[in-house]
Amino acid sequence: MPFIEHPLIRPDAIESRKYQEAILNTSSKRNTLCVLPTGLGKTTLAILLAAHRLEKYPESKVLITAPTRPLCAQHQKTFRECMNILEEEIILLTGKISPGKRYELYKQAKIISATPQTLDHDLKNEILDLSNFSLLIVDEVHRAVKRYSYPFVAKIYMKEATHPRILGLTASPGSERAKIEQICKNLFIDSVEIRTELDSDVKPYIKGIDTEFVKVNLSENLKNAQTLLKTALKERLEKLKKYNFFIKTKRELLEAQRKVSKQIATQRKPFMFYLVSLIVEAIKIWHVLELLETQSVKAAKIYLEKVKQKKTKSDKRVLTDINFIKVMEILEEGEEHPKITELKQVLKREFEENKNVKIIVFSHFRDNIHHIHELIQEICRPVILIGQAGERGLKQKEQIDVIKDFNAGYYNCLITSPIGEEGLHIPSADIAIFYDSVPSEIRTIQRRGRVGRTKVGKIIFLLTKGTRDEGYFWTAHRREKKMKSILREMQNKNEKKQQSIDDFT
Known part of the structure; x- marks a missing residue:
């Protein structure tokens, strides 16, 4: 297995992959939107580009921004593991650190990971100067619309940076052309790079996902x-x-x-x-x-x-x-939904076949999540992962602790709300059960990305016939197909445009 050799990359830290090198070739020259399935190394690509920019501009810095503190912390951890840079120069900045201290850290650090809200505040209060940052990495760029902080940060960055370069990362920017174009405009994107599981340069690294449909009828x-x-x-x-x-x-x-x-x-x-x-x-x-x-x-x-x-x-x-x-x-007659029965049977089957299997159950509504948790206690070791809101909400530290315990094997079944789809780094599970379907292609792709990262995984869809369950499933399927078509078209258009420029020059 060949590894990347670069003075700023630790030996044997990053496997050499052709599709990443091809995307790096584009992103090193132009502001790029990179759309990759979860598990194919979006962060790795960011590290490679960071190494390239820091080698080209040795006195410059790199800025990474992601929607939540846990995601920013995960980026900091991965960059520290892979980059040949002192750990204390790769830092995480949050609103919990005083503005005065942040001002000093911005000057001292080489690579900074922070939420867009923190960056927004520090730019408006002149705590942060972006002139010496040669790369801005924006994770989960599908959020770069409306009043979210990403567009503001990108605008100031392009205005202040001496050597600007932006890399936008996502598994799915959405299926509406207008939204994708707005994201590109807001982040000053010049090129689009998309890879799917079907691309020839990606296929060797796909572990594969088996899909099973469990359909039920209402009584x-x-x-x-x-x-x-x-x-x-x-x-x-x-x-x-x-x-x-x-x-x-x-x-x-x-x-x-x-x-x-x-x-x-x-x-x-x-x-x-x-x-x-x-x-x-x-x-x-x-x-x-x-x-x-x-x-x-x-x-x-x-x-x-x-x-x-x-x-x-x-x-x-x-x-x-x-x-x-x-x-x-x-x-009030006491009859329960047939999905509950099927879920219990599926869990029993999977844990009987492999007692070490790790399963994630996705359910949109909290009341149902708590209900499921109560009903499967005898089948497995379940734990709930939900957001911070409400009386029974989990604070970010509690969320991180739940994920650590799940990863360590203390729990073997994670029942999660949308918080488990984005915003937290959850290690790969063996099986994902979609208790419900969602019409959003973004959320569907994010759910799917929780399995099959390091080995073959399985996704089990629970669908109630003749209900919006089926409608939502096919809506997300159509939207994902549409998204890929639009991005392919934009990528091809950009490639032709660049070829014309290259021919001219």
Whole structure:
């Protein structure tokens, strides 16, 4: 196995790979958006480019930014392990360090890893001078839109740096051309490099992922509840059509709520309050329907209890809806979602086949995560990984401790919310179970990237037939396919443009 030989790279630290060398060739010359599947070495590529820039500009520095402190800490750790630079010169800066101390550290360090929020603050307060940074590495660049700090940091960097170069990294920038182009514009990207599992220069390094689909049917009882909820929802959506709101998705419903709420702030017309109430009712019913179809009866019942405790008019109208009353009666009968049964069977099978297997279970909703955790205690050693918000939320240190314990084998089943998809470095698991499907291609790709990094992995999809589970799965599939097509087109376009420039010069 050949390794990279470079004065700033530790011996035998980085394996030589052709696709990384090809991407490095582009990124060393132009600001580049690099799209690579998780596990194929985005950070390694960043290290190689950092070594190249520091060799070219020996007195310069490198700046790394990522969305969360744990991710920034992981980058610091990896750079220290691979680069032939004193460890104390590769530092992590957070808001917990005083501004005065950060000012001194910016001057002393060679490579700095920090969240964009910290950089944003320090740039605005003139604590940080970017003139001597020859490389800005931006991780998870799909966030580089709207009011997120990435665009501001990139703008100041391009303005101040004497020898600027930007490398943007992500497994998925999204499937909308406008968003991808906006990301490129915000980060001053000139070239796009994408690799997928099918590329010839990548294939030798793909460990492979087996895919299994476990499909379940709702019982007749739960199908009746599903029909009643759909009827209640349709009644509200039909009323909204009279006010030119043609809602087909949850996102459109939430957007309608934002739009009307914004109008109320200036117009305050009586019918607008009625509209808001109608939209809120639809959102609540939609949520119960989603929990019933994709999560568990227990999760739906917990949410309904929360609705009952509230005193708003919209809550009261929902609870007195005849269809809704019938749904609550059905849920009280004690029947559970068939996914719960299948999940337990899948876990039993996998742990019987291999007692050392490590499994991640992805579920979007916290109430369902806690429910799953309670039900599988006798099958495995489960642990919950969720975000910081709420009474039962985990602080960042607690999140990191959970991951360490999972990695060490103290726990063998990690049940996680979206926090486990991005923002934390979770070592590769053997199996990922998608308890629910998500329509986001970004989240689907991130979930998939949690397995098959160092050996063949397995992904198991739990899908409820005839529900949004199936719809979400295919939506994410189409969006991922669309994303790859757009990025390929942009890459080819940039290559032709560069070839023309090279021919001219």
